[in-house]
Structures are given as C-alpha cells and as structure tokens.
Amino acid sequence: MTGGIYRVVGGRCYRGHQPGDLFEAKIEHRAEARAIGRGDIELVERIRFTVQPGSYNLPKGWLTTGRVSDG
Amino acid sequence: MKPYRSLWFVMPANGRFDLTRICLEQLRRTCDTLTVRGIRASAVVVTDDANLETAADLGFATIRRDNQFLARKYNDGLQLACDPELNPSPVDFAVPIGSDDWIDDRILHRLPDHDAIRCFRHVAFVNETGQELSETRLAYEGGVGIRVYPAQVLEACGYRPADEDRKRACDTSILYNTRRHYRLKHQKDFRVTYGDLHARQIVDWKSPGEQMNTYRQISSMHRSVQHGTPFDLLKGLYPDQALEAMREHYR
Numbered sequence: 001m002t003g004g005i006y007r008v009v010g011g012r013c014y015r016g017h018q019p020g021d022l023f024e025a026k027i028e029h030r031a032e033a034r035a036i037g038r039g040d041i042e043l044v045e046r047i048r049f050t051v052q053p054g055s056y057n058l059p060k061g062w063l064t065t066g067r068v069s070d071g
Numbered sequence: 072m073k074p075y076r077s078l079w080f081v082m083p084a085n086g087r088f089d090l091t092r093i094c095l096e097q098l099r100r101t102c103d104t105l106t107v108r109g110i111r112a113s114a115v116v117v118t119d120d121a122n123l124e125t126a127a128d129l130g131f132a133t134i135r136r137d138n139q140f141l142a143r144k145y146n147d148g149l150q151l152a153c154d155p156e157l158n159p160s161p162v163d164f165a166v167p168i169g170s171d172d173w174i175d176d177r178i179l180h181r182l183p184d185h186d187a188i189r190c191f192r193h194v195a196f197v198n199e200t201g202q203e204l205s206e207t208r209l210a211y212e213g214g215v216g217i218r219v220y221p222a223q224v225l226e227a228c229g230y231r232p233a234d235e236d237r238k239r240a241c242d243t244s245i246l247y248n249t250r251r252h253y254r255l256k257h258q259k260d261f262r263v264t265y266g267d268l269h270a271r272q273i274v275d276w277k278s279p280g281e282q283m284n285t286y287r288q289i290s291s292m293h294r295s296v297q298h299g300t301p302f303d304l305l306k307g308l309y310p311d312q313a314l315e316a317m318r319e320h321y322r
Binding site: 003015016017023024025026049050051052055056057058059060061062063 | 114130131132135136143146147150154157158159160231234236
C-alpha cells in the first residue's frame with residue numbers, strides 16, 4: 001500500500017500533526033494533491049507500507065496442516 | 072477432504088502484561104475450540120514488548136512493531152493474516168480484537184459470506200476494579216470493534232485498511248476505509264450483518280491507567296445496564312480457569 005512521508009508546511013495542523021512535523025500516512029491521491037496545492041503539506045518521500053521483513057513469525061505449525069477430513 | 076475455513080484474531084498489545092497474558096490464554100482456548108469445530112483459528116499479536124514472548128509461548132503469530140501508531144499495528148496484523156505475499160497459508164477471515172477482550176467462540180460459528188462482514192452490538196464491560204459488570208448495546212453501525220472481515224473484502228485495500236497514522240478510533244477507520252476501497256473496486260457495498268447471541272458474548276476488561284476509554288466514559292456514552300460481580304455473571308459462559316485467573320488479577 002503506497003503512502004508517503006509528508007511535512008506539514010502550512011501554518012496550521014494537518015490530520016493532527018503540527019506545523020513542521022514529519023509524518024507517514026496514506027492519503028488518497030486527490031486529497032493529497034489538494035493538500036499539497038493548498039500549501040498544507042509537502043511530499044518528502046514515497047513509501048510502501050508493509051510488515052517489515054524479519055519482524056514476524058507465523059503461528060506454530062500454521063503451515064503444516066490446513067485440511068480436515070469430511071468424515 | 073474439504074478445506075478448513077481459517078481465521079486469525081489480530082491483537083495489538085502494549086504493556087498490561089498480566090491482563091494481556093490472561094486474555095491471550097483465554098484466546099488460545101477460544102482458538103482451540105473453534106479449530107475443533109472446523110474453523111482453523113489462531114491469532115497474531117503485534118507489539119514490541121514482553122507480550123511478544125507470551126504470544127509466542129502460546130503458539131500465536133507475532134509481529135514486532137513499535138507503539139507509535141496503533142493503526143499500523145492493526146494493519147500489520149491484518150496484512151500478515153491475509154496477504155499471500157507474506158503468509159503462504161493466508162486466512163479466510165480476520166478479526167481485530169483488543170488485548171483486554173474475551174469472546175464467546177459461539178458467535179463465530181457462523182461466518183459471513185465473501186461479500187459481507189459480521190458485526191456484534193452487545194458487549195459487557197468490567198470496571199477497573201473488577202467489581203462491576205455492565206451490559207451495553209452499541210446502536211451505531213458496525214457496533215463493537217470486533218468484526219469479522221473476509222480476506223476478500225480486505226483485499227481491496229491491500230489488507231491495510233486503517234489510516235496508518237491513527238493512534239485511536241482504529242476500528243472505525245478499518246470499517247470506513249475497507250468500505251471505501253471495496254466500493255471503488257466492486258462498484259457496490261459489502262453487506263453488514265450481525266451475529267449477536269447474548270449480552271456477555273464479548274467482555275472488555277478495564278484496567279486502571281493504560282487504556283483509551285474508561286469504564287465510566289463508556290457507561291456515560293452509551294445506555295448501559297449495571298450488574299453485580301462479573302465473576303458470578305460470567306460463570307458458565309467462560310472457563311473457570313480463565314475466570315479464576317482474572318479474579319486473581321484484580322485482587
């Protein structure tokens with residue numbers, strides 16, 4: 001899921017973030033364009049939100065069984 | 072042979088180690104009961120503290136994620152549950168749940184169709200001292216934040232429905248954004264169905280300090296009916312072992 005790192009550049013809060021703050025968010029493209037056009041935020045970097053590699057483990061045994069008999 | 076239907080609970084956790092352990096142990100029992108009934112169930116716990124070890128010891132999935140944004144923890148869990156790029160055996164259903172909640176497994180025996188979500192309106196809250204239980208019916212759409220989402224419904228938003236920078240109201244963010252993306256993809260809404268069985272089908276155990284909404288706030292916001300000792304009221308609905316552990320927690 002694509003999002004971005006944004007900086008609040010206007011003189012007012014944006015989505016709860018203070019002027020000058022950097023924040024990461026997914027903002028719908030048209031809303032993002034409007035906010036940038038208004039001078040509320042600027043896009044610092046495009047990022048993809050996802051579970052970080054190496055940060056997770058599946059449940060014990062999750063991949064070993066997955067079917068049940070009809071009987 | 073027929074395939075199991077599979078389901079994960081998605082639980083962000085933060086601190087409250089004793090309460091979380093008791094709730095995770097009860098969730099283990101819930102998952103085991105569901106699995107016996109043909110719904111292969113487990114959970115993923117998302118945190119960066121000692122709750123990770125508790126979750127792993129109980130056989131649950133874990134994700135290490137800091138506590139800066141609660142929404143990101145929910146999104147991580149939902150994505151790991153459902154996204155075949157991460158999980159070689161992705162689930163059919165994901166259910167966000169709090170680290171202070173119990174759920175009667177019987178409300179999950181009927182699961183929604185692929186174009187519907189299943190919600191619940193009735194929830195019981197136990198106050199911060201463990202001495203009072205109140206029953207509440209949440210009248211607004213979607214009811215309790217514990218909702219059953221088919222993976223096919225979550226697919227439209229890349230399995231990460233919540234606004235990534237939210238620190239609260241994540242259940243509403245999940246519901247609204249899932250709907251928005253589903254509508255864009257399918258040109259129609261998913262159906263919202265309800266599966267309530269009884270007033271204490273979901274129990275939310277309050278603890279002093281570290282929580283979003285206090286018992287008093289909830290009681291004043293919604294029409295709640297106060298009752299007596301939770302341990303008597305919940306007897307027979309939840310295992311004695313779980314109730315005894317919780318009684319000890321509040322002592």
